[in-house]
Amino acid sequence: MNIILIAGSPSAPSRSTRLLQYAGEQLALRGHRSGLLQVRDLPAQALLHAEFGNAELKAAQALVAAADAVVIATPVYKAAYSGLLKAFLDVLPQDGLAGKLVLPLATGGSQSHMLALDYALRPVLTSLSARHVLPSIYVTDAQVAWSAEQGLTIDSAIVQRLAAGIDNLSASLLALQETAVTEFAPVHFSQVRCSV
Structure with a gap:
């Protein structure tokens, strides 16, 4: 299953991005692959002007569309998530997270x-x-x-909360994968036999 890590911090380096990368490492230890999307690396003008035709924005949208799960990290400013992250979420299609599991970090x-x-x-979301x-994990x-x-030092209580959140995400992904494998193929009505 494919996981996209979305870093919504305008700063580099940032605590939220380092926390997100730690989550990615923990997911890898559980057998999941993930890719990192740093919103700050997308063209600012295209984000601010919602240039839906921009090639880099389209590529970022495609990464999100291809993912089964999203781990999203943001700093909190003035009691809200970052404006940079808001700009990116605004350029996703209305159903841009359809069918996806999302783990928010801040x-x-x-x-x-x-x-x-x-x-x-x-x-x-x-x-x-x-x-x-x-x-969510704050x-x-x-x-x-x-x-x-x-390197990175995380409070032991937070390490436990992150482990629980990542375990929850991992288990949910595996359950979805098993469901997808065991689903029945559709049968056309003409092939249904009924005896009364």
């Missing part, structure tokens, strides 16, 4: 912004026809740190 300065995922991002938006800046010497 980082923010304090616990005060935790509900931004449920009250700001989740409704948008649902309006894009996501099959299921899994429980991380404060104090719970995730980076240093050149130690």
Whole structure:
């Protein structure tokens, strides 16, 4: 199953992108492949002007369309997800997440912004026809740190929450895969026999 990791931070490097990459590594350990889409690398003018014909935007839309699941990460600014991420979500088709599982991740300065995922991002993901938006994982800046010497350091409670979220996503993907394999092929009505 194909998973796309969408980094919605306008900054590089960023805590939310590092957290997203960690999630990708954990998914790989569970046997899933994923690709990273950094929205900040898309052409700003095309995003801001919603240039649907732009080749780079079309390629990004195709990556999302080909995915079975999406892990989306954003910093929280002013009690909402990033404007950059909003610009990208706005150029997806209305059913751009149809049939997909979505795991939202966010980082923010304090616990005060935790509900931004449920009250700001989740409704948008649902309006894009996501099959299921899994429980969000919010991380404060104090719970995730980076240093050149130690690399990424994540608070142990967050590591457990991430493991639970990733396990949930992995199990849901496997269940979908099994369902797809065991589904019956459609039978034309002319081939149905009925005895009374």
